[in-house]
Amino acid sequence: MSDLNVQKRRSIQLPIAGAACLSPEQVLEQLASTPAGLTNKEASARLEEFGPNAVRTHRANGWAVLGRQFASPILILLIVTAGLSLFLGDATNSIVIGVILLVSVGLGFTNEFRAERASEALHSKVTHRAAVLRDGTAQDVDVTGLVPGDVVHLSLGAIVPADIRLLSTKNLLCDEGILTGESVPAGKDPAPVALGSALGDLASCVFMGTVIQSGGCTGVVVATGGRAEFGRIALGLGERQPQTEFQLGLKRFSFLLLQVAIGLTTLIFVANLLLHRPLIESLLFSLAIAVGITPQLLPAVVSTSLATGTRQLARRKVLVKRLVCIEDLGDMDILVTDKTGTLTEGRISFTGVLTASPEVSDVEVLTLALLATETDYAEAKLSAAGQNPLDAALWDSAGASAFDPARFERLDLIDFDHQRRRTSVLVREAGGPARLVTKGAPEDVLALCGPTSPSVQAMLNEQFDAGSRVVAVASRPALGMTRISPDDEKDLDLAGFLVFLDRPKANAKGSLDQLATLGISVKIATGDNPKVAQKVCSELGVISGGTLTGADVDVLSDTELAAAVREATIFARVSPEQKARIITLLRQSGGAVGFMGDGVNDALALHRADIGISVDSATDVAKDAADVVLMDKDLGVLAEGVMEGRRIFANTIKYVLMGTSSNFGNMFSAATASVVLSFLPMLPGQILLNNLLYDGGQLAIPGDRVDKDQLLAPSHWNIGFIRRFMFLFGPVSSIFDFATFALMLIVFNAVAGEFRAGWFIESIATQTLIIFAIRTRRVPFVRSRPSVGLLSASLGAVAVGIFLPLSPLAGLLGFDPLPVPFFLAVVGMIVVYMVMVEFAKIWFFSRAAQQPPGLAAPARRRSDTHHISRRASRFSAPVVAVVSGHPARRRRKVTA
DSSP states (O other): OOHHHHHHHHTTOOOHHHHHHSOHHHHHHHTTOOTTOBOHHHHHHHHHHHOOSOSEEOSOOHHHHHHHGGGOHHHHHHHHHHHHHHHTTOHHHHHHHHHHHHHHHHHHHHHHHHHHHHHHHHHTTOOOEEEEEETTEEEEEEGGGOOTTOEEEEOTTOBOOSEEEEEEEEEEEEEOHHHHOOSSOEEOOSSOOOTTOOGGGOTTEEOTTOEEEEEEEEEEEEEOGGGSHHHHHHHHHTTOOOOOHHHHHHHHHHHHHHHHHHHHHHHHHHHHHHTTOOHHHHHHHHHHHHHHTSOTTHHHHHHHHHHHHHHHHHHTTEEESSTTHHHHHHHOOEEEEOSTTTTBOOOOEEEEEEESSTTSOHHHHHHHHHHTOSSOHHHHHHOOTTOOHHHHHHHTSGGGGGOOGGGEEEEEEEOOOTTTOEEEEEEEETTOOEEEEEEEOHHHHHTTBSOOOHHHHHHHHHHHHTTOEEEEEEEEEOTTOSOOOGGGOOSBEEEEEEEEEOOBOTTHHHHHHHHHHTTOEEEEEOSSOHHHHHHHHHHHTOOOOOEEEHHHHHHSOHHHHHHHHHHOOEEESOOHHHHHHHHHHHHHTTOOEEEEOOSGGGHHHHHHSSEEEEETTSOHHHHHHOSEEESSOOHHHHHHHHHHHHHHHHHHHHHHHHHHHHHHHHHHHHHHHHHHSSSOSSOHHHHHHHHHHHHHHTTTGGGOOOOGGGTSSOOOOOHHHHHHHHHHHHHHHHHHHHHHHHIIIIISOOOHHHHHHHHHHHHHHHHHHTHHHHTOSSOBTTTBOOOHHHHHHHHHHHHHHHHGGGSTTHHHHTOOOOOHHHHHHHHHHHHHHHHHHHHHHHHHHHSGGGOOSOSOOOOOOOOHHHHHHHHHTTSEESSOEEESSSTTTOEEEOOO
């Protein structure tokens, strides 16, 4: 690239506020562009100069993943304790805690980084496209490849891909709420604005990240990436992500443990000082208790579980935008899904024309239908870029090949919107008289025509009953008219109907049955005719609880509609706003609501749902609004994702319940014994070693089997349940600890080293083997088998725990040899302990007040940060270079 060209491109930088004040011609000149756009060669050179149009990178960042491992309050407690132990001269404690930290952080990092690499590979396959003029022709270009000077076409539902100065508009309204917070869409016009206007008053521009709510436009890109207004906001968020319910529950649980640990260790420390124990020894013992009561490997277990789930879903080509979204999937108990592209194949084919009268030919109806399309006629024959699926199918039909664009001149256009549900054009043929042509939903178009004859209505009903999608075409003379408005859509003559077919998916029925087995109520929300939706449901075997139309939704109050939506199965002819209202009311009923859709009119509902789900073939606005994107259009994957989310939560709760109950019991026993005995029942290093072995045996929990009944309903964090479980099963564990104390002191007259060795072995054996009882509400081994990995890891931990006090390392660790009868007594205590735990389980789970977490979660609120972070993910590249000032000179990497 020559220095002259570099200098020329640097000079084209133009602030969006400055571009808004200039005329379209001046802006194009300033950006060294033309109404026909850039050449491909020039666009490539500018991309090299300015960098990709991105504000995020989906490349896995090892340092960022490593940093996140230290965000857990539990690990912070370990780090503080290790530091204090080292400061107080206890190198053994510091080494043991260091090993625990290395294991926890190492496992968490390894699993999360592997999961992010898998997510990176999938993310690179999801593309967001924009219709751009290059070399004078329309091309679909990845949004990250846009550069200043590109001329872009935007239509209804598009997410604005950059900061753009408008060149022409047609009834353009833009939702700028993500930037301005305004709920009312802003009207747009190419006319220059006054110098110094505020961002919200720049009516001649549209901004990155905002949404075209109605109409369409053509504009020239002024700013991309971090130079765009939305880009600056997204970069300001850095790596901050709003926390999910799973993360918030985990955080509340961690703070519960910290409170218990601080309270117990303070009491132990004060008690030991009152008993005139050495200060340093008392402090080290208290710190060991604090560490011992916490499940140190909880962060590693959670990340391992989530990473395992991510890899399982990645094999099925499912993109989870955030790791914790898998758990959100498991929460879902209501799924509202759009029909097109989810229950049906999404490949719409044009099957034929039905004329309204013998005087009108099929060719005439098809010609009128092709005229009533939003894209330029000449371009529509060459490329499907920017077309909706119905128009694309129409232009792809055999009859469209005979259409001659040069015969017709378009005078004006009213774009499709979801309120009118139709498109109208004002055209004339070869200089003849003007004609108004309207194409849209049959009900809405027929309302603009004269009385509908019984034969026409019967013809229409027959198509609806067959499950066909039908579009009506009507027209009228428009002599002397050069412009049209919605008020002119009247007194039309029906020409006929276009018939399209979108077949149900072959495997949709089995997938819906699987979702029903998981306790998920499936509902359908569609803009299509009620009869078409009912036909699809009938073919898929969905038992309908009733149908509500958009008209029904409008006349019901929120209270009435909330009751109706819980019962109804089909919501037909509903607008985007009505879909969003339905989702909101379903969530207020206490359910965790998922919404699956792939169209422009699904975006609002996807944003309102607890978990938004889309498919790779969806429109950009739908993929943007989704938390999960299915790369293969297979509803069975969704059911697998739900099971994966529930399995992850079930295994996480297993570790939590086992760790808190056993650790609390052991530390309570240690605290009591430290006050009663003349010596410490276990040295600080022994306590930490005991916990390290115990936790090591539980690292296989993420791969453990889960009982089927735990997958049939969603579960949620319930701190009260965990606390009650801990305060019941912890003391049960302490009873057998006290029995061991009595055995060692009264029967074997044990000295300190023998006592510690005996309790170490009994403790590691009971709390490790009890995993198999606590991991299920069923009878262990008989009705619920653990995984081979968990069985091997647990037995291995017990074997090491028994070996250490008998090994050559015993003296170094502070253990003395034990008599053989002790081991026989321990075996008997373990058997009695496990039987007692089974009886305690029966009593605990039979009480209504002690039910495990399974109640519906309260309605959740998503913050503005959530929406900004999620929308920013569409402006993502593997490596992002953002320019400040002169692009070629100062670049910095952006992390997501």
